[in-house]
Amino acid sequence: MMESDIKISPAIFLLIAGAVSLISSLGAPLIPAISVFYSIPPEKAQWSLSVTLMSATIFTPILASISSSGNFKKVISISLFLTTIGCFLCSFCNIFSVFLVGRFLQGIGMAVVPSLMTAARYLTNDVKKTVSLLSITTAVGIGLGYPFSGLLTSMFGMHLTFFFGGCMVILSLFLSFNLKDIKNDRMYKFxxxxxxxxxxxxxxxxxxxxxxxxxxxxxxxxxxxxxxxxxxxxxxxxxxxxxNSIINISVLKNTSVYTANIIVMLSGMIMYVLISASMYRIQQVVSPGLNLSPLVAGAALTPLSVFTIVSRYINLNNLSDKSRLLLGSLGLIVSMVLLGVSNTVFSTVFSLGICGYAIGIIYGSAPHIISSGVEDQQLHEAFGLNQISRSIGYSIGSVVTMNILSTFYSIHGSPSVTSYLLISLIGLICSIFLSLIIILSFNKIMNNINTGG
Known part of the structure; x- marks a missing residue:
């Protein structure tokens, strides 16, 4: 692929990434509001989050593959256009099935960030700095988006929140017109x-x-x-x-790859177990709910994003990968225990912060494990599959949590104490299982790395 002679300002990439990151955070705090508005049980309302995660999982490798041909402007602009349609569908529709279609289209916006990073490699002067800032901007955007969406929902309602999100994506769509497609020297077949x-x-x-x-x-x-x-x-x-495979699933035969995928899938699932249960309990009207606003629910999620960013800088690189992964799994165990034994806002915020740092440590270690045991020509496929595993973990955590919360209702028709205790127990068991996988598998991983197998 040839580099472009015309360089684009990094600010354009950062503004687009910030907009789609804000949109991606509209799901988790709004599940209770969606459940009430459409008069549906929470296990159905959670699909408003799961369908977006599913869409992002599917479209991330697809958009990355298409944009590798050099069609940056086309891929990013069309993706943002579809995301805009999704936002406005959610803001105007009164039918839940149509609302889900809108949420599915919004997932395409979440999937566009890797394409932005690829485009930045060819369309900016300071590539390393821009890509690094894009990664941080995405995390910051999500962290700011949680309380922002909660504030908008509390003040104007759910539909106007998505309308405002659509307006933001329209602005990013206009910004994307400044990008350009470049010539690819190799033959490309999707x-x-x-x-x-x-x-x-x-x-x-x-x-x-x-x-x-x-x-x-x-x-x-x-x-x-x-x-x-x-x-x-x-x-x-x-x-x-x-x-030309979109994702070569056969790389899972590599010990480092399949172990890293199990680790990130499990940890992603545990994180969304905590997120889904916490968001619902904060806004649940009757005990053991806290009967607080979507604004509080969104703000409670901010520490998760903040401490994920913190883990990039306080990353304990002096420790081995095994020690860092075990430390991360210990953090997940603590967050699950807090979910079960306490139901105050402070304990929820504290548990989400611990979870954010733990996830940052685990996700920061996974690429090194993969790259240490995989040949260079398979790295792209291994990393792509690892990203899919994360998103699948998110979706599993969301789906299973809301199903269990709906199973054990109190006499008031809302999730009972038993529901949250069971969710906490499941998350705790998965966290302990994650620790065992790390302990039992790491020697095999290191043998695999040393032998090149």
């Missing part, structure tokens, strides 16, 4: 069938997770499980011999 196989696998997997309820439908579970096995088998063999 993996359409592979993209379909990946999307189908992810959707079936999340639908299977949604079946974890008080009354298990064994027929539905069996059908979805068989479909999942078939789609994974098809995706694996499709990508195995395809040099």
């Amino acid at each position: 993996d359409i069938v592979g993209s379909f196989a990946m999307s189908f696998t992810i959707i079936i997997f999340l639908l299977l997770c949604d079946q974890i309820k008080s009354k298990l439908n064994l027929f539905n579970i069996s059908i979805l499980f068989l479909l999942l096995l078939c789609s994974m088998f098809f995706w694996y063999h499709l990508s195995k011999n395809n040099s």
Whole structure:
């Protein structure tokens, strides 16, 4: 790919990334408000978050693949246009199914950040600084977006919040017109069938997770499980011999890769267990809820983003990867214990802050584990699959948490103390399991790195 002679101001990239990051934070604090507005149970309302995460998971590798051909302006502008439509659909519709379509389109905006980073490599002068700032801007945007969306919802209601989000994306869409496409020296062929196989696998997997309820439908579970096995088998063999594969799932055969993917998926799931349960309990009207506003719920999430950023600078690099991962898993254990034993705003904020730092430590260690045990030509595919694993973990945590909260209702028709204790116990078990995976697998990882296997 040839570099562009015309360089673009880094401010354009940062403003676009900030806008889509703010939009991505509209989901978690608003689930209770969505449940009330559409008169639906919380396990259905949570799909307003899960469908956005699912969309982002699917479109991140797709947009990254297309933009690698040099079509930066087209990819980013069209993505932002679709995100704008999604925001306005959510702001005007009174039908939940249409609302979900809008939320799905908003997930495309979340997926555009890696494409922005790729474009910055060719369209800016100070590449390293711009890409680094993009990463920080994304985290800051999400951190600011939580209280901001809570404030807007408290003052103007849910629909106007999405309307304002649409206006912000329109501004970023106009900014994207300053970008440009550049010439690619190599032949490019988009993996359409592979993209379909990946999307189908992810959707079936999340639908299977949604079946974890008080009354298990064994027929539905069996059908979805068989479909999942078939789609994974098809995706694996499709990508195995395809040099243009969207994501080469066969890299999971590498010990470092599959272990790192299990670690980030589990930790991402635990994080969204905490987020989903905390957001609902803060706004739940009756005990054990705190009966507080969406503004408080959004503000409570800010420490999670702040301490994720802090982990980039206080990253304990003097420790080994194993020690840092174990420290991160310990932080997740503490946050889950706090979720179960206390239901004050302070303890919630404290647990989310600990979780944010723990996640930052874990996610910061995963790329090194992967790159240490994978050949250079497979790094792109391994990192792409790792990003998908994170997002799948987020979606699993969201779906399972709201299903369990809805299972154990109190006499008031809201999640009971038992619901939150069970959620805390599940998160705690997963955190301990994560620690065991790190302890038991790390020797094997190091052997794999040393032998190059």
